[in-house]
Amino acid sequence: MCWKCTFLLAETPLEGSGGGVDELAELPAFTETVSMRRSPSVFFATLILLTTISSLLGANDTRPNILFILSDDHRADFLGCAGHPILKTPHLDKLAAKGTRFTNASVTTSICAASRASILTGLHERTHKFTFGTPPIAARHTEDSYPAVLRRAGYRTGFVGKFGVNVMKGAQAEMFDSFVPLNRNPYFKKQADGTERHLTEITGDRAITFLEETGNTQPFCLSISFNAAHAEDSDKNDHFPWPKAMDGLYDDVTIPEPRHADPEAFTSQPRFLRESMNRDRWFWRWDTPEKYQRNVKAYYRMISGLDHVVGRVLEKLDQLGLASNTVVIFTGDNGYYKGSRGFAGKWSHYEESLLVPLIIHDPRHPQEEATVDLPVLNIDLPATMLEYAGVPTPIHYAGARLNGLAEGKTPDHWRRDTFHEHLMDNASIPKWEGIRGRRYIYARYFQQSPVYEFLHDLEADPGQRANFAHDPAYANMLTSMRARCDQRIHELGKPYRLEDYPTLRWLRAQPPSN
Numbered sequence: 001m002c003w004k005c006t007f008l009l010a011e012t013p014l015e016g017s018g019g020g021v022d023e024l025a026e027l028p029a030f031t032e033t034v035s036m037r038r039s040p041s042v043f044f045a046t047l048i049l050l051t052t053i054s055s056l057l058g059a060n061d062t063r064p065n066i067l068f069i070l071s072d073d074h075r076a077d078f079l080g081c082a083g084h085p086i087l088k089t090p091h092l093d094k095l096a097a098k099g100t101r102f103t104n105a106s107v108t109t110s111i112c113a114a115s116r117a118s119i120l121t122g123l124h125e126r127t128h129k130f131t132f133g134t135p136p137i138a139a140r141h142t143e144d145s146y147p148a149v150l151r152r153a154g155y156r157t158g159f160v161g162k163f164g165v166n167v168m169k170g171a172q173a174e175m176f177d178s179f180v181p182l183n184r185n186p187y188f189k190k191q192a193d194g195t196e197r198h199l200t201e202i203t204g205d206r207a208i209t210f211l212e213e214t215g216n217t218q219p220f221c222l223s224i225s226f227n228a229a230h231a232e233d234s235d236k237n238d239h240f241p242w243p244k245a246m247d248g249l250y251d252d253v254t255i256p257e258p259r260h261a262d263p264e265a266f267t268s269q270p271r272f273l274r275e276s277m278n279r280d281r282w283f284w285r286w287d288t289p290e291k292y293q294r295n296v297k298a299y300y301r302m303i304s305g306l307d308h309v310v311g312r313v314l315e316k317l318d319q320l321g322l323a324s325n326t327v328v329i330f331t332g333d334n335g336y337y338k339g340s341r342g343f344a345g346k347w348s349h350y351e352e353s354l355l356v357p358l359i360i361h362d363p364r365h366p367q368e369e370a371t372v373d374l375p376v377l378n379i380d381l382p383a384t385m386l387e388y389a390g391v392p393t394p395i396h397y398a399g400a401r402l403n404g405l406a407e408g409k410t411p412d413h414w415r416r417d418t419f420h421e422h423l424m425d426n427a428s429i430p431k432w433e434g435i436r437g438r439r440y441i442y443a444r445y446f447q448q449s450p451v452y453e454f455l456h457d458l459e460a461d462p463g464q465r466a467n468f469a470h471d472p473a474y475a476n477m478l479t480s481m482r483a484r485c486d487q488r489i490h491e492l493g494k495p496y497r498l499e500d501y502p503t504l505r506w507l508r509a510q511p512p513s514n
Helices: 040-056 090-097 112-121 146-152 171-175 199-214 263-267 277-285 289-319 380-389 472-492 504-509
Strands: 007-013 028-032 065-071 100-102 156-161 178-181 188-190 196-198 220-225 326-332 358-361 370-372 417-422 432-437 440-445 452-457
Touching (some): 065 380, 146 220, 277 289
Antiparallel strands (some): 417 432
């Protein structure tokens, strides 16, 4: 049987597909026609887990609960505790005040689908191969996802909100005891009594229901995945519909223009970036001062509304007597330009696109406004959650554990650089791959002709305004960063070819093989 034919169209659409590039197109869901047998490594890992469970479970299971909160289109500096002079996020600020805020956290791929798949699986996009327009995440990856491993280890696992990925038939049941997908478009949902309620508030309602149903009967891992603050792309007039509780907020302020708003920041970009989707959507949202003020204030209200709901959920934890034994992790799925450099979305290699907020609060080890500046990644979160649960981490996870850093411990060794990429097959979003180091950032837009390279020196040019790829003084560094990028590509997968990272469209176009 050809590998194209190992996927058959199923009856149900993708659950949680509302946050992508093509906002109106739903990907089909798929089911596997050949049985997926667990590998020997998974089999023996399962035996170890069962042994662990038998010793841990019982009347006095004191393992911590885990509350994982994910926002959408949320850049690292868009928090009060990160020094934002206008944006109000008091509940997240309070969480950071008694926990650890990671000031150098980034995503491996800056788009919601691939990023959320990476958070689930602990793998780079080049390994799990999922983004918009591709087949579902393979069963071998979802069965070792953090919720599936925790569920096998005796945790009650729940999911509320934007799922944002497509998985094989039956995988959701393996991962979650309670699965409540909630999607925008529209954000305001009509209720049984005829009133309308904002999706952010509904997400909080469903999360609170899970907490009330679970109580202290067994340890839990609840993943709350907000659609906010992603724009409602199908509505060009009301991009950021905020919860009614945020009415009037920011009306009395004038929002400063974004950084790198001068024309040169945009015109200095190569043509393929000037003509990308980032520029298309800039005209939707930020291209006039009036539009910028209206949409930024609405976007900020979306984030403040999310923060308000986080406060409700944390208050419920306290009311139920669960707060003292619940680790809370908050992060975003990708960064956001918000008009910076004349761009609107994410998807590319600049810091605004890659950097995200990350806060970890472990009430058993309060840290009093601690910050960590070491480079950490979204793929570190699955291993971190499993470590909190005392569960062995699958050996193929690509991330590191952040638990020691969150407790104020200094590691003897830590990563020197991170690998990033964007492989989605979309003519308006140029593919790229690269390395982000402490000082130098290298990005290769490999489908341009000729290949277009960036080399940034954050010490000489913190704003990434200059490209040193053609500066003879940086020739040795450019060669070194190229080699490092090639090394990571071969460690994580293969150099990109559509045949190796196929889209559904490409698979359907192939002739059947005998």
